[in-house]
Amino acid sequence: MHVCVVGAGIAGLATAYVLQRAGHRITLIERAPDAAAGASGGNGAQLSYSYVQPLADPGIWKMLPKLLLAKDSPLAFRLRADPRQWAWGLRFLAACNAQASAAGTRALLALAAESRQAFEEMQVQEALACDLHTPGKLVLYPTQQGLDAAARQVALQAQLGGARQRIVDAAEVARIEPALAGYAPRIAGAVYTPSESAADCHQLCEQLAARLAARGADLRFGTALRGFERQGDAITGLRTAAGPLHADHYVLASGWESALHARELGLRIPVYPLKGYSITADIPAHLPHAAPRVSVTDTARKVVFARLGERLRVAGMVEIVGPDTRIDARRIDSLRRSTREVFAQLPLDGALRPWSGMRPATPTGLPITGRQRGGPRNLWLQTGHGALGLTLAFGSAQRLAAQMRQA
The missing domain is CATH 3.50.50.60 (FAD/NAD(P)-binding domain)
Structure with missing residues (x-):
């Protein structure tokens, strides 16, 4: 056909x-x-097969005032005179409950497992050069309360047949990824998944x-x-x-x-389009260990870090603002600050190659x-x-x- x-x-x-x-x-x-x-074109570069909790989460309700009002929130809902935005937002909030989140996790895990197998079979056939590697991933949590909630999510995913994951404390985070040694004292711990990969999607x-x-x-x-x-x-x-x-x-x-x-x-x-941003920085040849080898997600900042050869992709933000691909310099500055706070030894002196894109998202x-x-x-x-x-x-x-x- x-x-x-x-x-x-x-x-x-x-x-x-x-x-x-x-x-x-x-x-x-x-x-x-x-x-x-x-x-x-400039997404977060992570292949997150094993940790796929939907954006629609019960915790959103506590964050709602900040989402609507705070200018610097990493997850921002900017109301517009757009019936589609309102309809999507109401359906999104309706999905922010424990039952829907668990059902979404179950469905996403099943699809992710199929996708991993299909992608790996394709790569065996094609051997595409796209900076593909499997460094594992750390999802960082700043508070014990957040880490406890993550532990419950990990337990749920284990029941659903997810990949091997474990909760690690701040000290072990620094051992797994030495580039996080300076930042580790500021977090409670992380979810560590050794099998996660990264690739340059472009x-x-x-x-x-x-x-x-x-x-x-x-x-x-x-x-x-x-x-x-x-x-x-x-x-x-x-x-x-x-x-x-x-x-x-x-x-x-x-x-x-x-x-x-x-x-x-x-x-x-x-x-509906959810706007995201990224920067891509070159890693100095004389400071290869200042950038992470392991992929990192900082839940406090809603920012992900993925190494692509000798580059570091930093991506984040979720703006429900409609179809607007203009690059907001304040968001790029926020990604720069997040990178400096998490990886203080990494200079960001060169071009950051700023990018923004519209992610096509469903409420669930x-x-x-x-x-x-x-x-x-x-x-x-x-x-x-x-x-x-x-x-x-x-x-x-x-x-x-x-x-x-x-x-």
Whole structure:
């Protein structure tokens, strides 16, 4: 079959790769001139297969006044005259309960396990150069109360078949990652997962695109989707900036814009853009141990640190502010300060390569994969992965391919 995939982020490219391997003819369109131009371009780089607690958490309720009012909050909800934002926010708050969080954790763990297997099989086949390594991950908690809550989450994930994890105190944090020795006295402890990985998602997307093209896929960059041609219960073609495009099946993997495209077809999907930021700093050759080898998540600051070769990716912030990709200098300064506080020996004298992107998120944190009730029979969605796009992309792609086989 001929399948057209809309979107060249990690979700779209992983889906195109899996479908091509299944024998389908692939056309991929992307309005940007290159792959990974959206949320995949400068993300946190962590492959978080084992610690996947949804953003919708019961603890959000205690934080709500700060989220709405504090200008420096790492998780910010800036109210706009946008009914979609209000609707998404209300559904998000409704999901902030223990039962929904546990159900979300269960579903995400299962998808993450499938994704790990699919990604590793792909890497055995392709050996893509994307700074992939498996240094493990430390999730830092500043208070004993937070660490106790994390211990309960670890116990839940262990019951659900999650990977081996353990709670470690501040002293052990410093032994696992010496670059944290100066910061360790300021935390209660961490969750340590030895099996977690990191990779440069931008490089991964570029190389997936190259593999697709080399095997006959038609990649059309700089081609915007402008609408649909429809007859009865099926899409008969796409209207694009470069003219009409016809295929047997169509996959919307265009990040948060998938919701806009779906609305043109009468579908209302609960995907809204959550704005995030990152910086990427070069690690000085004479100070290789000033930066971490282990991936680190600082829960107090909502910031992640991932080493990519001789670079350090620092990413964070969640702003529910609508589709605004402008880079706020204050947020970049915040990432710089966080890096200096956590890794005081690491100079940040060179270019920081600031970035912002819009993560496509659902209120529950669970991505949307497959056909939707009331939609065209040959339309498939692949969106809503939030901050876990890199982690979940290949598992989601496998699920979509399986659904398409059964259609």
